[in-house]
Amino acid sequence: MTFSNLIGRGAFALAAAATMAIAPMGAEAKDWRGWNIHVEDYPVSHGMEAFMAEVEEKTGGEIKGKVFHAGVLGSQPDAIEQLRLGALDFAVFSLGPMGQAVPATNVVSLPFIFKSIPQMYELMDGAGGAALGEALEEKGIVALGYYDAGARSFYNSIQPINTPADVEGMKIRVMNNDLFVDMVNNLGGNGTPMAFAEVYQSIKNNTVDGAENNPPSYESTSHFEVAQFYSLTQHLIIPECLCMSKKAFDALTPEQQEIVKTAGKNSTDLQRKLWGEREAASMEIIKAGGVQVNEIADKSAFQAAMGPVYDGYLAANSDMTDLVNLFRNAD
Incomplete structure (x- = not known):
């Protein structure tokens, strides 16, 4: 066998190995992981499960994922950093402890900053939520909706x-x-x-x-x-944020991004309804x-x-x- 044939075979083997190594990574990029501090039977948890189910259904299974409940993937400060780095794909965070990573979110921890729960909904679905969303995005986090924490x-x-x-x-x-x-x-x-x-x-x-x-x-x-x-x-x-890693969001097609945003809104509506029932x-x-x-x-x-x-x-x-x-x- 000539030296050139050896080189050719070696190059082919390296290319094949590289393809095998890269393929699972591509699949894994669409296999999302979600962080949640709450137990499985909780309004936040049901909202997150509904979000992931809708994304999977509407993308025809191109995006699948699992919600890890009860903080099994670490504390909130650790999870925030993982989300920013793209090691986690989505999560629900209380905006109370979020201030260390995103100082603007401390505003909603000021006493009586909201006059009522309905007013909180209106503000967080409008100008207030948009302003905090910009601050979150600067830190690598996309806000998809604001859950009710009572x-x-x-x-x-x-x-x-x-x-x-x-x-x-x-x-x-x-x-x-x-x-x-x-x-x-x-x-x-x-x-x-x-x-x-x-x-x-x-x-x-x-x-x-x-x-x-x-x-x-x-x-x-x-x-x-x-x-x-x-x-x-x-x-x-103090609302909770259904958040997504900006790295993961930016990797989606425009069509997938719209599916994710719609699923986030639907999830938020469901969670708020379930929260009201649980509170009563x-x-x-x-x-x-x-x-x-x-x-x-x-x-x-x-x-x-x-x-x-x-x-x-x-x-x-x-x-x-x-x-x-x-x-x-x-x-």
Whole structure:
């Protein structure tokens, strides 16, 4: 066999090997992985499954994927970075902890930035969501829709909260964010960051007097057993984002991108419906469990107490002034 024949055979073998190596990668690029912190039977989880099912159906199986629930693929900060790098294809993230990666999203963590859940829908489906979408895209994330995570309200083991004066002296567990600590402190309480898993026992043994969360979380964790006063302050309404890796999105054809965007909207509509149903069911459970639930018709005193929180935030983040005003001044 001549030297040239050996070279020819070698080149052919290398080309064949390269083809074999590349082919699975091409297939894998259409085999999506989705990250989700919630358990499988949860409104967010059902919304994500519906999203992936619609994408697979409408693309004729060209794009398939799996949603990995319960945070099995890592923590939210890790998952955000994986999504930006393209190691994950899609996910649902709370915009609360998103601020470290995308500072503009901290705006929705400001107390009373939304006046109600319907107003949140309107803003996030319109100018507010578009503005945050631009900030997310700059960091390699495409927002496909904004899910409902309910409104967070105070619960405690002492008394109903009807005015800021009722919070005075209370030690209230909050998420680890200075905004939330300042929120409680400006109501006269003591904002106490603490791991969520520690809350039940901490209320039971009087390490803290209460906490704050949405009805499904309050109910499903059995916190209502040890803190039987639930006051609907609805001080925080923090949406969750159905997000996609920009790298994965940009690799799609225009037709596939439209399918994905439509599936994202349909998924968002479904999740919001399921969330409303789950929230209503949770409220029935806690009331049957003896919880004293009180509405707060006029929240203006609570809102007025947040002035220093906004002032401090804007002093440290003056570049966010226009964005804060976009949300804060909306009807």
